[in-house]
Amino acid sequence: MKRDSRLSGVLHVLLHMAEHEGPSTSESLAHAMQTNPVVVRRIMAGLRERGFVRSEKGHGGGWTLARDLEEITLRDVYEALGSPGLLAIGNRTESPGCLVEQAVNAALADSFQEVENVLLARFGGITLKTLHADFHARFARIPRNNRKAVAHEH
Amino acid sequence: MKRDSRLSGVLHVLLHMAEHEGPSTSESLAHAMQTNPVVVRRIMAGLRERGFVRSEKGHGGGWTLARDLEEITLRDVYEALGSPGLLAIGNRTESPGCLVEQAVNAALADSFQEVENVLLARFGGITLKTLHADFHARFARIPRNNRKAVAHEH
DNA sequence: CATCATGTAACTATTGTAGTTACATGAAAA
DNA sequence: TTTTCATGTAACTACAATAGTTACATGATG
Numbered sequence: 001m002k003r004d005s006r007l008s009g010v011l012h013v014l015l016h017m018a019e020h021e022g023p024s025t026s027e028s029l030a031h032a033m034q035t036n037p038v039v040v041r042r043i044m045a046g047l048r049e050r051g052f053v054r055s056e057k058g059h060g061g062g063w064t065l066a067r068d069l070e071e072i073t074l075r076d077v078y079e080a081l082g083s084p085g086l087l088a089i090g091n092r093t094e095s096p097g098c099l100v101e102q103a104v105n106a107a108l109a110d111s112f113q114e115v116e117n118v119l120l121a122r123f124g125g126i127t128l129k130t131l132h133a134d135f136h137a138r139f140a141r142i143p144r145n146n147r148k149a150v151a152h153e154h
Numbered sequence: 155m156k157r158d159s160r161l162s163g164v165l166h167v168l169l170h171m172a173e174h175e176g177p178s179t180s181e182s183l184a185h186a187m188q189t190n191p192v193v194v195r196r197i198m199a200g201l202r203e204r205g206f207v208r209s210e211k212g213h214g215g216g217w218t219l220a221r222d223l224e225e226i227t228l229r230d231v232y233e234a235l236g237s238p239g240l241l242a243i244g245n246r247t248e249s250p251g252c253l254v255e256q257a258v259n260a261a262l263a264d265s266f267q268e269v270e271n272v273l274l275a276r277f278g279g280i281t282l283k284t285l286h287a288d289f290h291a292r293f294a295r296i297p298r299n300n301r302k303a304v305a306h307e308h
Numbered sequence: 309c310a311t312c313a314t315g316t317a318a319c320t321a322t323t324g325t326a327g328t329t330a331c332a333t334g335a336a337a338a
Numbered sequence: 339t340t341t342t343c344a345t346g347t348a349a350c351t352a353c354a355a356t357a358g359t360t361a362c363a364t365g366a367t368g
Contacts, residue, residue, distance in 0.1 A: 002322090003356090004244070005244055005245060008246040009246050012246070015254045016254055023313095027313080035357080036357085036359065037313090042316090057315090058312060058367045058368090059313080059367040061313045084242065084355095084356095085242045088239045088242040089160075089161055090156070090159055091159060092159035098166070099289055100166055100169045100289050101166045103292055107284070114272070115272050122265045122268065122269075130261065131257050134261065135253055135257035138257055156354065157325090158325065160325080180344075180345070190327055192346095193327065193328095195346065195347085196347090209344090211334050211343080212336045212342085212345085214343090215344045238324095
């Protein structure tokens, strides 16, 4: 696996839920994502625990949003995934005895910390509402007769 | 392997070379890094191609810096490694047909691009001289009788 | 009670670094 | 000229983490 794409995936799922009246099943969401229902359940588990979505079993069951779109930031979603590591590069050793390596690590760690803060700050400033509005802007630009092809069942 | 630590490793090696009079062998550098000589040669190959270091075979051979410390930035070193991906997270699909996913990807790609630029800018502003000076500042703080233990043969 | 849908464990596939072994190439010393 | 030293590389194993899949348990609805 090249990169962790769970954030991208779960956001896709959440926006599909926002477009869909009533509960969405893992099955239908997985179909929109072209993946497996178990993958959907897996990436949604953290969001459920934190109260952003609800899930119901049995007939008429499925996933529903438990909050308004403007109440959920990308940072909330990221943290619900368990705050996976953001950077693909890192220090070789955490607490090296070698002073040379300590100097290297200190410089790199500072830089890493800074960009992680930048990214988390950006995530904190983007809500699902932002993405939802962007989607609708894109949707409005598509000719009516093409819409089904580019946005599953909308 | 959790994260790519080649940048951390190669910087460690370069600073050890700066402290060492004459050529350093892959063997001795690997010993300082507590790894294998082949790993050292592998991460140094790109730097050699770009003229930042030289290598010589045979007796008295090994690695030498080909430029002053202030002429090599962390960005140079990073690029000599082949500019490996900086972020551990990314979009699920590059060019999705689904408009929902396009909106998600656009927002994430913007954020990703921004933090990559921030990190590369920082790397561009740090030279090996910076790290070298930091190492010597740390070194000066250590009591003389402990120095061998924390900074291989200095 | 049959069906539907989630919850989860367990296993495979994939991808890329790290580490190792083995051997070829070439330079300096004996 | 032969030995020794050191780099250059290919090839293989170990490892880690996500993605995808199968299998089955749990619980709610009709």
